[in-house]
Amino acid sequence: MNEKRAQILATALKLFVTNGFHATPTSKIAKEAGVATGTLFHHFKTKEELINTLYLETKGEMTQSLSTKVEEQETIKGKLRQIFFNAIHWAVNHTNHQLFYSQFSNSAFISNLTRKLGHQRFQFIYDILKQGQEKEILKPISIDLMFEAIDGTLNGITKYLIEHPEKITDEQCLESAFALYWDTLKG
Known part of the structure; x- marks a missing residue:
């Protein structure tokens, strides 16, 4: 670049x-x-082009991190657990990117095309959710709704961890956070 x-x-x-x-x-x-x-x-x-580019690049970096070691996991829960902990580690190590994503992911400044392109980067998560539903492991609800629920849960958890950095190494806190995330999904 x-x-x-x-x-x-x-x-x-x-x-x-x-x-x-x-x-x-x-x-x-x-x-x-x-x-x-x-x-x-x-x-x-334009400034709008700048913010849309930043949004897509942030999503690209996030996606690369989220997908790390996911395919090595054998179960749906294991894959989603890996995504969860990848997301936590990415967010606390890229605080400004995480705050930007949280602040602007639903902003009117992000064009519909950019939002669509950004969403496509998470297709691997949609695929895992669909597999989980097909195996009757996950709730039989709209995949889009399920994705939004876990995205919101992850954003809330990462916001909490960024505001309480001492909790980032608290295994019990992280396991409780994962249980909250998993409860959102499991059937």
Whole structure:
């Protein structure tokens, strides 16, 4: 990735999380990124394009992390457990990305096309949920609803862990959090 483009994205991430979309002018992003405003607009035609690009790149990084070692698991519960702990580790190690995802995943600033492309990156999770339903392990409800329920649960848990970093190494807390997540899914 182009170094200036990467710097713009990293700066935008920090500023969007800290200040929100409206309170983050492109001039401030460019200044803090150490590039000319023209350079920012060379890489991103609009602020909306910038935030949509950041959203897709965040989803891409998250997806790569979430899928780690999932296929090594033999059971549906094992696969979903792996996704859960991958999500927790990713969120606490990429706090600004997690906060950005939580803050902007339902935002009007994210285009429908970007949202659709981002959602496609989670197709492997949808496939696992569908397999779990076919094996009558998971609740027989809409896969979209189930995905939203676990996404919301994970966002709540990661928010809690980010706000209470001492709990990140508390095995009992993490196991209780997984039990909450699993209870959302199991049939």
